[in-house]
Each structure stands twice: as structure tokens, then as C-alpha cells.
Amino acid sequence: MPSTANTSAMNGLIQRLDRFFDRELTITSRILIIAGVLLLIPVYLVPMYQMTLISNQFPDGLELHIYAAKLEGGSTPNRDDLREINTLNHYIGMRPLLESDFSEFKWLPLAVGVFALLALRAVVIGKMSKLVDIVVLFVYFGLFSLWSFYQRLYQYGHNLDPTAAVKVKPFTPPLFGTQQIANFTVTNMPEVGSYLMIGFAICLLIAVWHSSSHTPTETKTV
């Protein structure tokens, strides 16, 4: 059974939280949120993630760009990297990389849109609670996306056809960074799209910070 002191401390915390969630968003915060939403829009157009495979045969590297809704190989008039990667991968029995296999390409664009709408909702309603909702959801979404992407990499490197001509030890390409896989030096890293998403998160966080340390403009002017 909690003591009276503890109860009052708990009550204090709840009250403080209530006050925090009830805070009005400052104009600066609202502008920041809108800026964040503006950052989200190009996410549909630019690649989010890049894989580069360098070997003696491909000193310039085979490239693969993952967009929110599509897969695109590096492409020059002399080479279609996605086709080349799939051709090479078949020797070790890896499934071909097919857009239709990626459920991400369905839910990721939807999620980005939802975040943009939720963010605008927070701007309109102007309550800290709405903003915190998005931040929490976005963090969850970010972590889930990373986990899901890691799973994807793991599956491709582990579900190898047992009848493949060349047997390799199952592998997981790195989520970030460089790793040697057979004769390829594979480097994976986020691209512009991911940075824009991070930018969106930063805008939201600064908005939270601004509204929690500043009184909303209309009261401040009094």
C-alpha cells in the first residue's frame, strides 16, 4: 500500500504530465512541424537506401537503390545493375530481388502519408499531446522499419536454394556499413530519403522542445 508521500509525488507527476500534454504548441513549433512535413514529401521520389557491391570485376560497383515504393538498380547505357545482381546471385541460390516480394513498398508510402497527415493535424489542433503521439509513433515506426529491413536482409542471405551450384555459408548483409560477401565488398547505407525521414523526426523533436520551454506566442505577447 503506497504511503501518502508517494501518492502525492505520483499525483504531482501526473499533474505535471497533464500540464505538459496540455501545452499549446508555439508558432515556431508549428512552423517546424510543417517544415518536417515538407521534408516528407520528396521521400516518395528519392532513394532511401543504397547497396553497393564492389569486386575486381566491378571496380565501379554494382548499385541498388531502394525507394519507398520501388527497387532500382544502378543503370548506365552499358549495364543494368539489378539484372546483373540477380544473375550473379542465382549461382549461390539467392532469390531474385523482385519488387513484388517487398510488402514494404505498400505500407511504407502509406505510413509516410499518415505521418504527414498526423503532423498537420497536430499543427491544426496545436496540442503537445498530438505532437508527442506522432513522435512516439514515428520512433516505433522507425525501429519497426529497421527490424523489418534487417529481416529482409537476413532472409535473402539465408533462404538459399540448397541445389545452388555454389554453396556459400548463409549470411546477413550489414544494415549499415561494409562486409565482404564472397568476392564482393558489400556496403549498405541510408540515402537521401532516410535522411529526410530523420530530418522530419528532428523537426518534431525540436518542435517538442520549443513548445515545452516557451510559452505559446499569444500568451507570451501579454
Next chain:
Amino acid sequence: MIQIFRKHSWLTTALVVCLSLLVLSTACKSKRKRNATQQGDVAEAAVATYVAPGDMDEFYLFSSGGHSGNIYVAGVPSMRHIATIPVFAPYPGTGYGFDKESKAMLGAYTWGDLHHPSISQTNGDYDGRWLFVNDNANNRVARIDLRDFKTKQIFGPIPNVSGNHGSSFVTPNSEYVLSASRFSAPIPRYTYAPIEQYATVYKGIVAGIKVDPNSGELSLGWEIMMPPFNYDLGSTGKGPSNGWAFWTSYNTERATGKLEVTSTQKDRDYIAVVNWKAAEKAVAEGKGKSIGGAKVIDPKDTPGVVWLMPCAKSPHGADVTPDGKYIVCSGKLQSITTVFSFDKIQAAIQKQDYSGNEDGIPVLRYEAVREAEVNVGLGPLHTQFDDQGYAYTSLFVESAVAKWKLGTWEVVDKIPVSYNIGHLCAAEGDTMHPKGKYLIALNKLSHGRHISVGPSQPESSQLIGISGEKMKLLYDAFTEPEPHYAQMIKATTLKPFEVYSKEQNKHPNAIWDIKDAKIDRNGANVTVKMTAVRSNFEPNKIEVNQGDHVTIYLTNIEQTTDELHGFGLMDYNLNVVVDPGETKTIEFTADKPGVFAYYCTNFCSALHQEMQGYLLVKPRGGAAAAARNRNSAGIAGGTN
């Protein structure tokens, strides 16, 4: 400001996380190094490969021309292409395949797939007498004489052999040229059997084609009936292992269909180990069955001739070390090269240390015959040797060459090549006394290493210096399709001549004086003895009737080096080139009426343009009939 961050420590954390993510990803980006393709030390390479105008190369390089059917001759270290020796395909440049003699050699074939040239040997070293080559497509072997660099014999199709790939490696005293079936098939050849019977009815063949020690003439030697595997590359024992031959094989699964998958399921395939002296003896004793005109040994009936030896899967090269003690076999789908000990093979055969058998052929126990597994790298194919106890293995998948030490079996150096190396060729690198110094990487792909020539890209032959501890890339050369293998021989070993002397010219219809030139008619057969000399043909007018069969014996009566003459005949699809002192036979039916110039096609002299004559073909049925023919068939218009 700082206060604010202190007050809201979670905010600080979030910002730090975001920033570090950004930094991390940027760091990743900066770590993305491009593998700079090895350029070699430019100045050093330039000096090492520069052969000044008028100076001579140190080595000959004979590169196989693959499906072009030719041999390409280059000099090393300059890598300059010097000559093309046509073998399995007509080559108007030297008139090959247009005269009666070379036409007869080519037979009905206009192409061959020339993979593995092999210089004749004496005591396990190149003697420079002949160059033997194989035809993977039409099951033939050919002999080039290295005194005049000409194809002298095409032997085959070899009975029963189907897809003569594991060829034309020679035994240490050129007793035999190896031959083997890459595509097992029912025997004798041209027998039908459904593909479902592949595992049981189809047969592989490994064979030795006999070489006459004096003339080099090729004839049938021995053949051994083998299980239906794909026999790939061969090599012969030398020194202590003289008398033995080795072939790699793949698809020991006896699979059909999509072999890329079906033939790569077992972790080990086999090396065929053949005691060829025993095979020779067995055939001499009449133990072979007569199949398709050849004496074929069935190992079930004649034991003691062939064994199988497990090897890392889908092996390509089987290469015997210079001392003859080891056989180096490279399983192209794994990252090791397996070294087998000849002594251990002998001991295992003595003890009958077997782990099974295939169609009655005993399989030697792997652990009993293996000397070492060398961790060379990805996709090892083929190995050559130098004069300092090192081996060099080509790595197709890794696109590199690994250098490793015989005895310690340790990889000491590796060099990337551009790109996807198949075979490699070191100076006399498959003999008992390799010369070291140079190694050629025979690469399949060359894209981006030369000014662009469109989609049809050449292969590349890269010269690598192997004198020092580290291999050095010296030169990129681009080669006609397709250098599967090559032979590099010290230039001074060859003793070519450049003029056929009267004594050497054995052609019964050779003439040596313009005065002896003449035209004889015997019914519808017209025979011409013709001379070519600067700057005329004699006769310079040949008059025949439409439908006559014309034979021209053309002798180049020059006795001066480099004075070649050509004989191009308009509209008759003929171009023959005669070298100084050479006689060739030109045969055709004069079926087109009219007047046709023949002229010298191979530039010879100041009056080369004037070196010409006319073939005058009188039409059947006189001038009126000819006019009718011309008008109705439009011959004149169609043959401009």
C-alpha cells in the same frame, strides 16, 4: 540554452541519437572505397614491356583462337600480335581454305572450336617442333608445323569422342596427344539413344592420339570407355609420373537437363587417372573392342588402366607440377585447389585403397591420395608454374591470380585481373623446366579497359611479371576470340624458315621457270601450271569453255623472304596466297561465262597493281545463248 538541454535531458538524448545516425551514415559513405584496379608501376612496366622498333621479343605466345578456329601468335613481353595461323576455318588473309590442299583438310567444316594449344615435347620440355591443337566442336586435333607456322594435318573427327575438350595436351616425348569427350554420348558416334538413357547407355571416352615421332603425323592410338561424365581438361605425368595421364571431370551425377544445377549437387567429382602405357599395351595385345573404327578399352574387362580420384567439385584444370610429383586440380565452385601426390596415388593403387567404383572403375579414397588443399580463393580454374617453386592459379570468380608455394602450400601473393580470368599461361609453365619471368592472364572480359568497340568486346590477355616476390601487372593486350589457353616458348627454341626452297617444295606440279608455265586441255579438264613472280602471272590469259573443270597449280617462284603473292579470281570466290617457293592447287568449275580478272591480292611490288591476268570463259552454245542467259538470269547485274 545549455540549461534548457539540462532540463530536458531526453531531448538531448534524442538529438544525439539523430546526429550520430547522420554521422554514422556519412562515415559509411566515406568508407566506400573503390577497388582501384591494379595499374602496376607505370614506368617500370613500360621499360619491362617496351620492345624497341627492330628489336625482337623474348618469347612466342601461341594463343588459342577458340571458336574463330585460329591460333594467334604474339611476342612477349611486347604482347604485339604478329601472325594468325588459321586451322579450323577458312582465312582469306593467307588464302587458307581456298586451295585444294587446305580445303581437303577442312573437309565439310568451316569452323572449329580451338581451345588448347600444346607444343610438342622432348623429355618433358618444349622442343618447338609442332603445335597441336584441339577442336572442341567437331572432335578433331590438328598439327601445326612450327618451322613454317602452317597447319599440316587435321585429324578427325576422332571416332567415339564427343566434344573434344580435354585435348590436345602432349605426353613428355610427344608420343600421344590427349583427347576426351566433354559431352558424353552413345558410342559409336552417330548412334541414337534417348536422353533418358544418359546414365547407362551414354559413354565418355578418354583417348591418346598417336604422334609419329618423325613426321608428327597423327593417327588413332588408344581409347578408353568411361562413365558418362563430362571430361574437362587433361594433363600428362612427367618425370616420376611419366606414363600417366589425368583428366578432370564434372557432372559425375550423370545428370541431364539444366546442368548448371543438376551437375553441381555432389561435393566432389572425379579426376580420371590413366596409366597410358598400360592402355597402349592393352591395345597392342588386342584387348580393345572395335568400336567406330577405334580400339576401345573397357575398364571392366581390362583392369589396371584407369582409376578415379575424388576432387573438389566441378574441377577444371588438372596440372602436373614441374617435378612430376603432384597433380594440382582446381574445383571451380569451391575456394580450394586440391593437390594430389603421385606417390600416394601409386600406394593407394597398390593397396587397393578404394572408396567405391563407377562402372567397374575403382575410386581411390580421397584422404589416401590428397596431399594438400590450398586455400587459393574463389573459383580456381587452372594452374601454371615458374622456375622458383611457385604455382599460379587463376581465380575466375574472384578475378585474380593466386601465387602459392609448392611444398608449403601457402598462398603468398594475389593480383586482381581485368576481368574473369580463365586459363593462364606462364613461360613454358607446363613443362619440367618452366622459364618464369612472365605470366599471361587469359581473361574472358575486357570491358572498360580499352576504347570502346561496341557490344562485341574482345578478350584480354594481361601480361604479369613474376620475377619478383610480388606479381606485377605490366601490360593489357586485347585478343581475338577466344584465348582459352596459350603456350609461351622461348623464341630461340624455334627455328622457322621463311622461304620454301626448291628441295622443300614437294608438290608434284611445281614449276620454277616462267618458261615452264603452260595450259593443258584433256576433254573438259583444263590444267594450268602457273608461276607468280614480281610482277606477273604466267600464263596471264586462260581461255576455257563454260563448264570446264579448271585446275591451276600456282607456284610462287620467288626465293626471297616476304615476297608473297596472292591469286584472287573475280566472281569465283577464290583467293589463294602463295609464299615464296610454295605451290598451291586451285580448282574450280568455270560455270560462269564471261571475262574475269585474276590479280595479285597480297601486295608484292611497285607493279603489284599490274600483276593480273584474265580468265576468259566462252559461253555454252555460243555468244547468242550467252546473251539470252544474261538477260533472263540477270547474271551480270547480280555479280557486280
